[in-house]
Amino acid sequence: MKAVITVIGKDQVGIIADVSAACARFSVNILEITQSVLDAYFAMIMIAEIKDLSCSFSDFADTLSALGKEKNLEIRCMHEDIFSSMHTI
Amino acid sequence: MINTADILETIQMITQENLDVRTVTMGISLYDCVSDDVGRLCDNIYDKLMKNAAALVSTCGDLERLYGIPIVNKRLSVTPISQIGGAAGRDGYVKIAKTLDRAARDLGINFIGGFSALVQKGETLGADRLMCAIPEALAETEMVCASVNVGSTRAGLNMDAVARMGRVIKETADLTADRDALGCAKLVVFCNAVDDNPFMAGAFNGCGEGDCVINVGVSGPGVVESAVRRAGNCNFSALADTIKKTAFKITRVGQLVAYEASKRLGVPYGIVDLSLAPTPAVGDSVACILTSMGLADCGGPGTTAALAMLNDAVKKGGVMASSHVGGLSGAFIPVSEDAGMISAASSGALTIEKLEAMTAVCSVGLDMICIPGDTTAETISGIIADEAAIGMVNGKTTAVRVIPAPGKTVGDVVEFGGLLGHAPVMRVSPVSCADFIGRGGRIPAPIHSLKN
Incomplete structure (x- = not known):
């Protein structure tokens, strides 16, 4: 089971560190990171393994969303199934 | 493997194009609640709804x-x-409606449908009393939705019921006159009503359905509109393909949610309804899909053809994305709930007569249309009869949800708020059909109903 974490917002120091720390806190293993900075805007897509997630998915998603609000970033955490359902037959 | 473009496309659909799951509707059978004592019947209903949902x-x-x-x-x-x-009298039915409303409030849901009667061939005593109770039931509840099926391709049209529903709609408008006839927004008159419709106001759990079932209605007019705009100036074959691919993606979300909700709730999955359901929000309009195809406004020449193609492409794309498709499945064209329709009706580009033509090629019918408060019951019955005839002859579901707003006339605006939106009062033909409606009896089923 994997989660897709996306982060969009103004570039600043420590974005990856903050998201990674939240993942580590809930036993989420980061598998892949794609990131770019365009015109001072930061965009990152992170694929993470959530089989050992130490809380409910909702709580994890809420934690990341709250972290995003605190840092003025938009952080979304979605189960991989929505992407595979929509884009594969 | 999921790729970056797919992830970004999905997120854009949700954040910028209003992609959502419009409704998760739990169908619940109440046959095992029956009692000859109305109080006990209501208790049984309340307990079953609270337990299952x-x-x-x-x-x-x-x-x-x-x-x-x-x-x-x-x-x-x-x-x-x-x-x-x-076994309940008229007052008993009102009490049942209040019980449904109380359960809906206690459960925190948005609407409960099924205050309904199926009278396409005749009225039972129970149906007769329920139809008597509809105006008061809708006036005294918030979340209860009512529907009456007055015709079908197999049975023909029950014109006594058509005549009666004209009067019921007028009475409902009068009893909720202080709220711009809001009661009428919760009342649908059907031909060929379906058993597994998850959308309001016409949802009920039909007699062939199981004890409890999960039905899901998807949405996504904004996503389709964006895809059509991106497709640019292509021909109709390419345009239909674009819509099909988009509908597939939208429907897959509905299928995923239906499957997972069914698993978590321990309730069988019924169907996904492949409907394009608009809201009054900007960028969530079926009318705007039609204009993005090249019409200057919704309602002009070409509108019916554009809608026919849209409706067909949505079904073709959606049907492969879901294991069970049902409900109404098609594009909805509710006037007050669609920003593009509201605008077209306000400018005069869209008339009731054009909407009637459009209902021949899309899901359902004349929906959320405000008409002058002095429209007679017979004229409303005539509108219902026309719409039901389209459904009966074409073997499709059609419906009428009109709001004769008391004290309002053409050009006034009726405001319901929320998903029900707002709408200008539209002109209704002044030509009388009173003698026609007054005949009573049944219009026989069409010849193609004899399929066996």
Whole structure:
């Protein structure tokens, strides 16, 4: 089971560190990171393994969303199934 | 493997193009609640609804966060009440409606449908009393939705019921006159009503359905509109392909949510309804899909053809994305709930006559249309009869949900708020049909009903 974490917002120091720390806190293993900075805007897509997630998915998603609000970033955490359902037959 | 472009496309659909799951509707059979004592019947209904749907809202909340997609409405549909309340009098039916409303409020859901009667061939005593009770039931409840099926391709049209529903709509408008006839927004008159419709106001859990079932209605007019705009100036074959691919993606979300909700709630999955359901929000309009195809406004020449192609392409794309498709499945054209329709009706580009033509090629019918408050019951019955005839002859579902707003006339605006939106009062033909409606009896079923 994997989660897709996306982060969009103004570039600043420590974005990856903050998201990674939240993942580590809930036993989420980061598998892949794609990131770019365009015109001072930061965009990152992170694929993470959530089989050992130490809380409910909702709580994890809420934690990341709250972290995003605190840092003025938009952080979304979605189960991989929505992407595979929509884009594969 | 998921690729970056797919991830970004999905997120754009949700955040910028209003992609959502419009409704997760739990259908619940109430046959086992029957009692000859109205008080006991109401207790049985309340207990069963509270037991079966206790986790509906919280489960939908969990799924919203799991998949990052809004689930806008959580609803219930129940057995047509006329089929279980036969022993109740008119007041008993009002009491049942209040019980449904109380359960809906206590469960935290948005609407409950099924205060309904199926009278396409004749009225039982229970159906007769329920139809008597509809105006008061809708005036005294908030979340209860009513529907009456007055015709079908197999049975023909029950013109006594058509005549009566004109009067019921007028009475409902009068009893909710202080709220711009809001009661009429919760009342649908059908031909060929379906048993597994998850959308309001016409949802009920038909007699062939199981004890409890999950039906899901998808949405996504904004996503289709964006895809059509991106497709640019292509020909109709390419345009239809674009819509099909988009509908596939939208429907897959509905299928995923339906499957997971069914698993978590321990309730069988029924169907996904492949409908394009608009809201009054900007960028969530079926009318705007039509204009993005090249029409200057919705309602002009070409509108029916554009809608026919849209409706067909949505079904073709959606049907492969879901294991069971049902409900109404097609594009909805409710005037007050669609920003593009509101605008076209206000400018005069869209008339009731054009809307009637459009209903021949899309899902359902004349929906959320405000008409002058002094429109007679017979004229409303004439509108219902025309719409039902389209459904009967074409073997499709059609419906009428009109709001004769008391004291309002052409050009006035009726405001309902929320998903029900607002709408200008539209002109109705002044030509009388009173003698026609006054005939009574049944219009026989068409020859092609004899399929066996």
